[in-house]
Amino acid sequence: MxxxxxxxxxxxxxxxxKRRQLxxxxxxxxxxxxxxxxxxxxxxxxxxxxxxxxxxxxxxREGRPLEVNxxxxxxxxxxxxxxTLDGDKAYRPSRDDSRRFLDLISNHSLYTLEEELxxxxxxxxxxxxxxxxxxxxLSGGKVEHIRDISGFNIRIAREVRGAANAIxxxxxDERERRxxxxxxxxxxxxxxxxxxxxxxxxxxxxxxxxxxxxPAGMKVGIIDERSEIAGSVHGVPSFDVGPxxxxxxxxxxxxxxxxxxxxxxxxxxxxxxxxxEEDAEAVTEALHAGxxxxxxxxxxxxxxxxxxxxxxxxxxxxxxxxxxxxxxxxGKTAFRIMDRQMRLLQLQAKGEANxx
Amino acid sequence: MLKLFGAVLILLAxxxxxxxxxxRFAARPKQIRELILAMQRLETEISYGFTxxxxxxxxxxxxxxxxLRSIFKSAANHMASGSGNTAxxxxxxxxxxxxxxxxxxxxxxxxLHQLSFTLGTSDRQDQIKHIALAAQQLKHEEALxxxxxxxxxxxSRSLGLLVGALIVxxxx
Numbered sequence: 001m002x003x004x005x006x007x008x009x010x011x012x013x014x015x016x017x018k019r020r021q022l023x024x025x026x027x028x029x030x031x032x033x034x035x036x037x038x039x040x041x042x043x044x045x046x047x048x049x050x051x052x053x054x055x056x057x058x059x060x061r062e063g064r065p066l067e068v069n070x071x072x073x074x075x076x077x078x079x080x081x082x083x084t085l086d087g088d089k090a091y092r093p094s095r096d097d098s099r100r101f102l103d104l105i106s107n108h109s110l111y112t113l114e115e116e117l118x119x120x121x122x123x124x125x126x127x128x129x130x131x132x133x134x135x136x137x138l139s140g141g142k143v144e145h146i147r148d149i150s151g152f153n154i155r156i157a158r159e160v161r162g163a164a165n166a167i168x169x170x171x172x173d174e175r176e177r178r179x180x181x182x183x184x185x186x187x188x189x190x191x192x193x194x195x196x197x198x199x200x201x202x203x204x205x206x207x208x209x210x211x212x213x214x215p216a217g218m219k220v221g222i223i224d225e226r227s228e229i230a231g232s233v234h235g236v237p238s239f240d241v242g243p244x245x246x247x248x249x250x251x252x253x254x255x256x257x258x259x260x261x262x263x264x265x266x267x268x269x270x271x272x273x274x275x276x277e278e279d280a281e282a283v284t285e286a287l288h289a290g291x292x293x294x295x296x297x298x299x300x301x302x303x304x305x306x307x308x309x310x311x312x313x314x315x316x317x318x319x320x321x322x323x324x325x326x327x328x329x330x331g332k333t334a335f336r337i338m339d340r341q342m343r344l345l346q347l348q349a350k351g352e353a354n355x356x
Numbered sequence: 357m358l359k360l361f362g363a364v365l366i367l368l369a370x371x372x373x374x375x376x377x378x379x380r381f382a383a384r385p386k387q388i389r390e391l392i393l394a395m396q397r398l399e400t401e402i403s404y405g406f407t408x409x410x411x412x413x414x415x416x417x418x419x420x421x422x423x424l425r426s427i428f429k430s431a432a433n434h435m436a437s438g439s440g441n442t443a444x445x446x447x448x449x450x451x452x453x454x455x456x457x458x459x460x461x462x463x464x465x466x467x468l469h470q471l472s473f474t475l476g477t478s479d480r481q482d483q484i485k486h487i488a489l490a491a492q493q494l495k496h497e498e499a500l501x502x503x504x505x506x507x508x509x510x511x512s513r514s515l516g517l518l519v520g521a522l523i524v525x526x527x528x
Contacts, residue, residue: 099477104442108446111476111479
């Protein structure tokens with residue numbers, strides 16, 4: 001097909017680009033363009049190649065300008081595929097566009113996505129996540145599902161191999177030959193998930209790329225409530241999460257952690273975005289069972305966690321041995337590492353992580 | 357001699373046309389019944405199996421006989437082709453391509469056409485309601501088709517022969 005050729009060109013360019021910027025990072029799933037209906041796809045393909053390779057989000061809002069986002073910069077897109085800041089010149093997706101898009105991303109079967117509609121996002125093959133906005137339907141005071149969906153936020157998942165290189169040495173306990181309990185903190189869009197994914201891959205395959213004493217591969221269990229870390233489709237991960245990794249897909253974190261502990265005997269548990277009471281309980285359970293937990297949470301500083309009761313308890317009990325704080329500005333990710341007493345271990349190292 | 361041969365040919369053609377027509381009258385309720393069963397199966401696939409539409413259609417196609425099979429099969433293929441067809445377009449195109457081969461008439465087609473607008477675009481309860489509605493309408497059409505069959509099946513058989521005979525008489 002004609003766009004395959006374009007994709008190849010763009011793939012090559014994207015690879016070259018990323019390699020320079022990230023030193024070893026590699027993007028492996030540029031199939032996200034296939035998600036879009038023809039008209040929007042052709043507009044996006046006309047975007048400057050450099051921009052296309054760096055896109056992180058595409059936003060479709062019915063009747064309002066088409067918007068793309070790369071490394072924090074938002075731009076509208078004209079019908080000719082030119083980025084612009086003028087909303088009046090931008091292409092405005094029609095009702096037909098959004099209907100078509102919804103049909104494509106739901107595999108023509110919206111009814112199979114009831115759980116996803118309740119949560120407000122869909123994960124599609126390739127691990128990309130599409131957030132939805134529209135009118136909600138309530139049942140017993142809770143959101144039952146979303147109808148009249150008119151806003152889409154396509155977050156393009158990037159598999160960046162090597163994203164965890166710089167952080168991994170801080171998480172490995174050489175004396176006891178195990179991973180430390182770690183909590184990764186960052187605001188949304190700063191590369192938590194990408195980091196977790198690469199951590200899973202490297203821990204599971206044995207830390208071949210990290211410049212430390214090569215630890216043996218460990219059994220890794222990923223609880224992937226939002227299908228973001230592994231991007232599983234029909235239970236099989238679309239990303240490389242390592243050879244010794246089990247993924248519990250679309251499973252509530254607390255329950256998933258307990259299930260993994262009981263049945264899959266992991267050495268390391270990886271969970272995304274913990275925060276609720278039962279999550280904290282499950283994390284505690286895992287820590288007592290001698291399983292290392294690497295979790296992430298929203299927040300830019302450990303002090304913020306003090307405001308959330310469940311997290312506060314975890315911190316007060318000094319459950320985590322290492323805190324990793326991610327911060328990204330202008331496409332570069334920096335991180336800080338703190339120990340369990342909140343002492344800074346290392347200042348402002350230039351990281352190599354990238355956005356998920 | 358030649359005249360006699362021609363007369364026989366005309367009679368034969370008339371009779372065959374009559375039988376063909378009668379067969380269509382007989383096949384229509386049968387096919388509608390099959391379609392209703394297909395709707396019920398689709399309802400099950402959607403409500404209990406959470407089967408995505410292309411897969412559900414493919415399964416239906418596997419269980420159905422011709423000519424309904426090709427309708428569902430080609431709709432499933434259009435949907436899965438990856439060329440950006442919506443479910444609605446796929447179903448409508450498939451109806452357009454394969455409807456002529458069935459013995460069914462416009463009302464049934466309209467029901468499926470109507471259903472194609474909603475299939476796959478809403479939650480389960482809504483889907484089930486729409487499919488049940490379509491099945492209900494099809495049942496109504498089936499009853500009408502049976503009436504027509506009872507009225508016209510035999511008539512059209514004899515009518516074919518008689519029309520043939522009439523033409524022969526007129527020509528001679």
